[in-house]
Amino acid sequence: MEWTDETIARLRDLWSQGLSTAEIGRQLSITKNAVVGKAHRLGLPPRPSPIRNRKAADGEAGTTEAAPRRKSPSKAKVVEAAGSDLFTDGKEAAPAKAASGVVEKTAETPARKAPSAPEAPKAPVQPVAAARVVSPVQKEAVAAAPHREAPITPPKPEPRVAPAPRPAVPPRFSTAGIDRPTRRGPSCCWPIGDPGTPGFHFCGATPLPGKPYCAEHAAIAYVKIRDRRD
C-alpha cells in the first residue's frame, strides 16, 4: 500500500468521522488491518474498542510467569526462548505527541456520518430566492462519482439529539436578504493540512447537496470506490 499524502488525509478524515475501520478499508480498497495499523502509527485517536484494555490488565502481574501473549501463530517466538529478557524493557515512553491531536472540532464540524447516508439536505440558508439549482457541472460531478454509498452495514446510528430548538418566535427581522458566509451553512470539510498544525483548515467551499465535500473534493473522495463488492 502506498500511503500517499492524500490517502493519509483521507484516512484521517474518515477515521475522524467515526467510520469503522472496515468501512474505511473498503473505501480505500485496503484491509481493515491496514487501516488500524496505519491509524496507530499516525497516532490517530483510538476509538472505543469492543474489547478490554489489555495493557491496563497486564500492568504487572508479571512476577512469576510471563503471560502467554502470543500463541505462536506458526513459528516465531524463537527469540522468546533464547532472548529471555533483554528487550523486555528499553523504551516505553509513548509518543504522546498526539495529545495536541484533537483532530478536528475546529469551529464547526458538521456532524456527518458515512458519506453514504442520504441525509436530507437541509436548506442551507434562507430560501431567499435561491432555488439552488444544481449546475450541470455539479450534476456531472455527482453522476460521475460512482458513489454507491449504500451503507452495507451502518456502523452506528448514533442518535443525534437534534437540539435545533427552532421554536416559535421566528425572526421578525427580515434576515432574508443577508448571507452568512462565515457562519452556518454547509461547507466542504475536506481537510487541508494536518490537524494540529497552524495552517490546518477545511476546504470550506460549498459542498454538493447531501455531501460533505465540494464538487472538487468529492470527486477525489469518491473516485476510487467503484466496486467494493467482492
Place this chain on the structure above:
DNA sequence: CCCTGATTCGC
C-alpha cells in the same frame, strides 16, 4: 456466526 478494534511481529 457476524461484527468490531488492538496488538504483535515477520517482512
Place this chain on the structure above:
DNA sequence: GCGAATCAGG
C-alpha cells in the same frame, strides 16, 4: 513502515 495473523469483546 507495512499489514496479515491473531486476539478478544459485543
